[in-house]
Amino acid sequence: MKLYTNLSDFNRRFADALLPTFSDGVQALLSDDGTLLFRGPIPFADDQTHIGTHVAVSLDNEVMVALSEASPADREEMTAILISNLGTQVRCKYNPSKVGTFALDVVGEMKIIRG
Secondary structure, three states, X not given: OOEEOOOOHHHHHHHXXXXXXXXXXXXXXXXXXXXXXXXXXXXOOOOOEEXXXXXXXXXXXXXXXXXXXOOHHHHHHHHHHXXXXXXXXXXXXXXXXXXXXXXXXXXXXXXXXXX
16 A cells, blocks of 8 residues: 555645644555545554554545535535544544554545535
């Protein structure tokens, strides 16, 4: 899997809003499939540190299509709703002391936008 530092507008805005949730050293990267990954050091019990994914945030296909077809004003409103909702989900579910072998996976779905 290739990782990129060049984020889309949505992912950049989401990362800016959410990076303060994580400890130093965690950065936002984009995977080949468009998933936003928050990756950084993960301490293990034997005092070793591994670089891994803490949280993975993705948008389902229906949301991606809706964003691409929306007017600029509607896209902005949808983006704000998604960032608020998904950010809240991550802040509520993420526990930095319990990062394991699998990342917390959060997916943006149309029901978030529709309310």
